[in-house]
Amino acid sequence: MTTAREAPDILSPEFAMDPYQAYRVMLDTSPLLWHEPMQSYIISRYEDVTRAFREPVFTTSNYDWQLEPVHGRTMLQMSGRDHAVRRALVAPAFRGNVLENTFLPVIERNARELIDTFRDRGEVDLVSEFATHFPINVIVDMLGLNRDDHERFQRWYTSIIAFLGNLSQDPDIAEAGLRTRTELAEYMIPIIRERRENLGEDLLSTLCAAEVEGTTMSDEDIKAFVSLLLAAGGETTDKAVASLFRNLLDHPEQLAAVREDRSLIPRAFAETLRYTPPVHMIMRQPAEDVTLSGGTIPAGSTVTCLIGAANRDPRRFAEPDRFDIFREDLPTNTAFSAAANHLAFALGRHFCVGALLAKTEIEVAANQLLDAMPDLELAPGAASVEKGVFTRGPASLPIRFTPVR
């Protein structure tokens, strides 16, 4: 096993600027690192990260301190039957008929309304004017909450995400996260109580009424799940939309192919999830000693699983640093299911429950954006810089286009 000093430090500005360079060193020479400031082991190889997601010995107890203070207890912390029942309570709302009939129109409307604010202007920052708003607005509307509160949810979700990615334990970020928990509870609990009396077609009503094997969700359970949705479904899809367009703009021939044949959008999204995943790292806590490439991790330690590195492991993907929507080693038909071979949605029991919702959001957004901006290009002289270590995506994406008359 090597120590952190021999590889680029995960908390350094150099790493934040270009984690991919650091990932290459880790994959090659330091597949298992101990990081003293984070008090965590770091793993990067595809085989090791896959095991950490799939094998039950790797528990999610890390979320007891990483998420519970800000959300309350959620399904991410659970295992076995408890987890299976929680998942069964919420999963039907994120796939099949409910997704297609009830929520697709909500997604389409939110994409259209945001694009309407810039479609005649000929220029837009796709991050600040579209990507950061779209998924949160969709979730707020799916839940059947007040659309005037979109901005308020925007603020809460930013603070939750900062709490989750607070690797250096900044006390201001921690305090803002805890404040958000109180504010969100004060807002949500009365609405949940009222909704129980007046059930409708929305997601909040579905959660209020859901019952599996005699288990229902308490007001606190629902509030915690709503809070989880903001983080899990907001930040991720936000980064995914922006990264998809950034990757395509960087590869004009692939952008042209997608513009001509929209059935390529899921391929382009899958390759974006592999090449530039929205979530770069997920933690786990093994219940027993486990041996991985490079050494043994003692029971109870925290393990940081580098999705961004594993997705570029040359042992798994050919020419991993090349963005190629036509690559043959990334099947699109499984890319949004637990049989996926990229790791952006994790794998195993906690595989992203919102993967199909994310795919629908991306397809709707990409189609509408390409319709509104057929000749889109990066604004001349503009640079689009990626930001973030825990979650990562373009900080801005200034685009120029000829408005469609």
Ligand code: HEM
């Ligand atoms: C591109 C978009 C998305 C990405 C990259 C993503 C990524 C992930 C990852 C990596 C996990 C596993 C966390 C872990 O195992 O510790 C996860 C779980 C989860 N995601 Fe997503 N997600 C996305 C979209 C969404 C959406 C749209 C929703 C819902 C609105 C959602 C809801 C959830 C939930 C509730 C879990 C917990 C599942 C469980 O514990 O069984 N995600 N997601």
